[in-house]
Amino acid sequence: MSTATTTDTTTVVLGDRPLTIDEVVAVARHHAPVAISDAAWERVRAARSIIEGLAEDSVAHYGVSTGFGALATTHIPLDKRARLQRSLVRSHAAGAGPEVEEEVVRALMLLRVQTLATGRTGIREETLRLYLALLQHGISPVVHEYGSLGCSGDLSPLSHCALTLMGEGRVRVGGGDETDAAAALADAGLAPVELHEKEGLALINGTDGMLGMLCLAVHDLRHLLAAADIATAMSVEGLLGTDDVFAADLQALRPQPGQALSAANMRAVLSDSAIRDSHRDPAACTRVQDAYSLRCAPQVHGGARDTVEHAATIAGYELAAAIDNPVVTLDGRVESNGNFHGAPIAYVLDFLAIVAADVASMSERRTDRFLDAKRSNGLPPFLAEDPGTDSGLMIAQYTAAGMVSEMKRLAAPASVDSIPSSAMQEDHVSMGWGGARKLRRSVDALSRVIGIELYTAARGIALRAPLRPAPATAAVIATLAEHGVGGPGPDRFTSPDLAAAHLAVVDGSVRAAAESVTGPLN
Numbered sequence: 001m002s003t004a005t006t007t008d009t010t011t012v013v014l015g016d017r018p019l020t021i022d023e024v025v026a027v028a029r030h031h032a033p034v035a036i037s038d039a040a041w042e043r044v045r046a047a048r049s050i051i052e053g054l055a056e057d058s059v060a061h062y063g064v065s066t067g068f069g070a071l072a073t074t075h076i077p078l079d080k081r082a083r084l085q086r087s088l089v090r091s092h093a094a095g096a097g098p099e100v101e102e103e104v105v106r107a108l109m110l111l112r113v114q115t116l117a118t119g120r121t122g123i124r125e126e127t128l129r130l131y132l133a134l135l136q137h138g139i140s141p142v143v144h145e146y147g148s149l150g151c152s153g154d155l156s157p158l159s160h161c162a163l164t165l166m167g168e169g170r171v172r173v174g175g176g177d178e179t180d181a182a183a184a185l186a187d188a189g190l191a192p193v194e195l196h197e198k199e200g201l202a203l204i205n206g207t208d209g210m211l212g213m214l215c216l217a218v219h220d221l222r223h224l225l226a227a228a229d230i231a232t233a234m235s236v237e238g239l240l241g242t243d244d245v246f247a248a249d250l251q252a253l254r255p256q257p258g259q260a261l262s263a264a265n266m267r268a269v270l271s272d273s274a275i276r277d278s279h280r281d282p283a284a285c286t287r288v289q290d291a292y293s294l295r296c297a298p299q300v301h302g303g304a305r306d307t308v309e310h311a312a313t314i315a316g317y318e319l320a321a322a323i324d325n326p327v328v329t330l331d332g333r334v335e336s337n338g339n340f341h342g343a344p345i346a347y348v349l350d351f352l353a354i355v356a357a358d359v360a361s362m363s364e365r366r367t368d369r370f371l372d373a374k375r376s377n378g379l380p381p382f383l384a385e386d387p388g389t390d391s392g393l394m395i396a397q398y399t400a401a402g403m404v405s406e407m408k409r410l411a412a413p414a415s416v417d418s419i420p421s422s423a424m425q426e427d428h429v430s431m432g433w434g435g436a437r438k439l440r441r442s443v444d445a446l447s448r449v450i451g452i453e454l455y456t457a458a459r460g461i462a463l464r465a466p467l468r469p470a471p472a473t474a475a476v477i478a479t480l481a482e483h484g485v486g487g488p489g490p491d492r493f494t495s496p497d498l499a500a501a502h503l504a505v506v507d508g509s510v511r512a513a514a515e516s517v518t519g520p521l522n
Contacts, residue, residue, distance in 0.1 A: 008032035012110075014132075015040025015117035018320035019110070021312060024215040027135065028107035034135050036117045036128070043119025044128060047328040051122035054334060055081075055197045062326055062336055064197045085195035089166060092159035092204055095144030100157070100437075102175055105140045107212025108154065109161055111319075112203065120322035121202035122334070127193050130165050131203075137188045142170040142178060143209075149421060150342035150432030153323065154209035157433070162203035167192030198326075206323040210345045211315065213436035217352055218312045220443050224450060225305055226521050227505050228359055229262050230514050231453040232297040233269035234473050235366040238460035240279050240377040241290040243270045246298060258309070259302025261522035266298065268518040273470035275461065291375075293365040300362050304355035311348035318345060342432030346415035349435035356442045357407035360449040364400040367453045370460045371397055383459045383488070390491045393456055396498060400452045403445040410438045410445075451501035454510060455485055462487050472517040479513035480504055 008030040012023045015037045026032035054061045055078075076084050113131050116123045134140075141164040147156025163169035167182040185192055195203075236243060246263040270276055289295060326336045371393055373381040384392030414435035420427040458477045461469045469477070484500040486492055504510050515521055 011035055013037050014110075014114045015043070015119075018316070019114055020319070021215045021218055021315060024107055024110060024212060024319075025219045027110045028103045028212060028216065031106075031138065034110065034113070034132065036113075036132060040117040040119065041125065044117065044123060044125055047119040047122045048124050050328055050332055050334065051198045061334060064326075064334070081197050082194055085197070085200040086166065088200035089159050089162045089195065089204065090168070092155050093163045093169060095147035095156045095160055097145035100143050100145060101440075102140050102172065103216065104209065104213055104440075105143050105157075105161070106135065107216060108143075108157060108208040109135055109140075111208035111212055112158060112161070112206055115206055115208070115322050115324065116202060118322040120327050120329075121324040122198045122328050123202045124193075124196060124199060127165060127195065127199055127203075130190060130193055131161075133188070133190055134161075134164060137190070138174040139164065139181075139184050139188065140172050140175075141181070142172065145437060148209060148433035149419065149426070149429035150207075150210055150346055150434070151340065151426055151429035152325070152422075153205040153207055153340040153342075154433050155204050157209045158204040158206060162195075162200065165193055165203070166195065201326070202324055205325050205340050207318060207321075207340060207342050207345055207432070208323075210342050210349065210430075210432035210436045211318050213440060214311065214315050214345055214349055214352075215319075217349070217436075217439050217443055218308055218315060220447075221304075221308045221352060221356065223508065223511070224443070224446055224505070225262070225301055225308065225359065226265060227447075227450050227454075227510050228301055228363060229265035229297075229521070230269055230472075230476060230510060231363060231450050231457060232294070232301070232366065233266040233470075234457035234461060234476065235370070235453060236266070236290070236294050236297075237270055237273050237275050237469060237473055238379075238457045238464065239290075239294065239366070239369055239375075240275070241294045243267060243276060245290070245295050246270075251298065254299075256299075256302050256306065258305030259298045261305060262301040263298035265521045268521065269472045269514055270470050271472070271518070273473065274468040275464050276470070278467050291365075291369065293362050293369065297362060300358060304359050307351050307355045311352055314344055314348045341428075342430035343415065346430040346432030346435050349432060349439050350411075350413035350415050353407075353413075353435070353439045353442045354411045356439070356446045357404070357411040360400075360404045360407050360446045363449050363453045364397070364404045367393075367397050367400055367456045370456045376460070379460055379463055383456065383463065385488065385490045392491070393459065393494070396452050396456065396494055399498065400449045403449055407442050407445050410442045414438065447506050448498070448502050451503075451505045452498060454480065454505065455497060455501040458485065459488055470517075472514045475513040475517050476510055479509045483509065 008026040011033045141161045143157045143160045148154040164181040251263045371382045381387040382392030382394045384390035414431040483504040
C-alpha cells in the first residue's frame with residue numbers, strides 16, 4: 001500500500017538515535033534524503049580498528065578468521081579472507097520467486113545502514129559510504145520473495161543488497177528497468193568495494209527486512225483503521241442504525257483505549273446527520289438493537305488499534321537495536337550473540353494479520369447488509385436501479401468476500417513454524433520474513449475491502465434522498481465522486497469504481513474529506 005508519491009525533502013540523519021516508524025516510511029516510500037552524523041562516522045572508524053586488530057590475532061574469531069554457521073570452527077588463512085567474504089555474500093544471495101517491492105528493499109537497506117552506523121558491527125567506512133550512496137542515488141537491488149527464514153537475520157534479502165556493493169547482481173535505479181549493478185554504480189559515479197574481514201556478516205546479519213515491513217504495516221494500518229471508522233459511521237447512517245451506542249460514557253464503562261478512539265471517530269462523522277435524526281423518535285423506530293457489525297464496531301476496531309500500538313512498541317524496541325553477530329560491544333569486546341532471531345517481530349506481524357482480517361470481515365458484513373432488502377431497512381435489493389434487470393453491487397460484495405476469505409487464510413501464524421537449517425546449527429527460526437510478506441497482502445486487501453464498504457455506503461446514503469447525510473459523510477461522498485466513483489443508476493462497469501474507491505482510501509482523501517468537517521480524527 002502506498003499513500004503518496006511525493007518526495008519528502010527532510011533529511012533523515014542516521015547513527016545517533018533510533019529511527020522512528022515515520023522516518024522509515026519517509027525514506028522507504030517517499031525517498032527522503034539520508035545522511036550519517038559525524039559522531040557516527042567516528043564510532044564506525046573506532047569499531048573497525050578493533051576488528052582489524054583481531055584479524056592479525058592467532059586465535060580464531062568468528063566471522064573475522066573463521067567460516068560461518070555450521071562452518072564456524074573452520075579457520076580461514078589470511079590470503080583467503082577476501083574470498084571468504086565474497087563467497088559468503090554470493091552463496092547467501094539465493095533468493096527465488098517474485099521481486100519484492102522497492103519500498104521494502106529501501107526500508108531494509110535503510111535499517112541496515114542505521115545499524116552499521118552505530119559502530120557496533122565493525123564495517124569499514126568505505127563500505128558504509130557506498131551503502132549510503134545506494135539509498136541516496138535510488139539504486140535498489142533486486143530482492144526476491146523467498147530466501148529468509150527470519151533467523152540469523154534476513155540473510156538472503158540482505159545478501160542481494162550486499163552483492164550490489166560488490167558490483168554484482170541486478171538492481172533498479174529510481175524504479176526503472178532492471179540492470180546490472182556494476183553498470184548502475186558506474187553511471188552514478190560509484191565504485192564497488194572489496195569486502196574485508198567481518199564485513200560480509202555485518203552486511204547480512206539483521207532483522208531489517210521484516211522490521212522494515214513491520215514499520216510500513218503499522219503506518220498503513222493506523223491510517224486504514226481511521227478509514228474503517230469513517231466507513232462504519234457511513235454504514236450505520238445508511239442502514240438507519242443508531243449512534244447512541246457510541247456514546248462516550250458507554251465506552252468509558254470498558255476503558256479499552258482504542259475502543260474509545262474509534263467510537264469518538266464514529267460520533268464525529270455521524271454528527272448532524274438528518275438521516276440519523278429521521279428515525280431518532282422511538283415511536284417511529286421499533287428496532288431495539290443494531291447487528292453486531294454496526295453496534296460492536298468500536299470494540300473490534302479498538303482492539304485492532306491497540307494491537308497495532310503494541311506492534312509499534314515492539315518495532316520501537318527493534319529500531320533502537322544494533323543487530324549483528326558477532327557484535328562490537330561498547331567496551332570493545334567482539335562477542336557472538338543471538339539478537340538476530342526474529343521472534344519478537346514475527347509474533348506481532350502475525351498479530352497484525354489477525355486483526356486486519358477481523359476488521360475486514362466486519363466491514364464485509366456491513367457491505368452485505370446494504371445489499372439484502374430484508375436487512376437494509378428499505379433500500380432496493382443490491383442497491384440496484386432496476387432489480388432483476390440490474391444486479392447493482394451484488395458482485396462487489398463477492399469481491400470483498402473473496403478478499404476476506406483470503407485474509408483469514410493469511411491470518412494463520414507463520415511464527416509457529418520452524419524448519420531447521422544450516423546442518424541443525426540454526427535449529428529454530430522465526431519465519432518472520434514470511435509473516436511480513438503475507439501481512440503486506442493482508443493490508444492491501446483490507447484497504448480494498450474498506451473501499452468497497454465506502455462505495456456501498458455512499459450509494460445507500462444517496463438512495464435515502466431527500467434526507468441529508470451528515471456533513472462529514474457528504475464530504476466523503478463528494479471526494480469519492482471526484483475520484484470517479486459512480487453513484488446510483490443503471491449497472492456500469494464496476495471494477496473502475498472499486499479501484500477509484502480504493503485509491504481514495506490509500507491516498508488519504510477519504511480521511512482528509514471527513515476531517516475537513518470533523519477536525520482531526522484519531
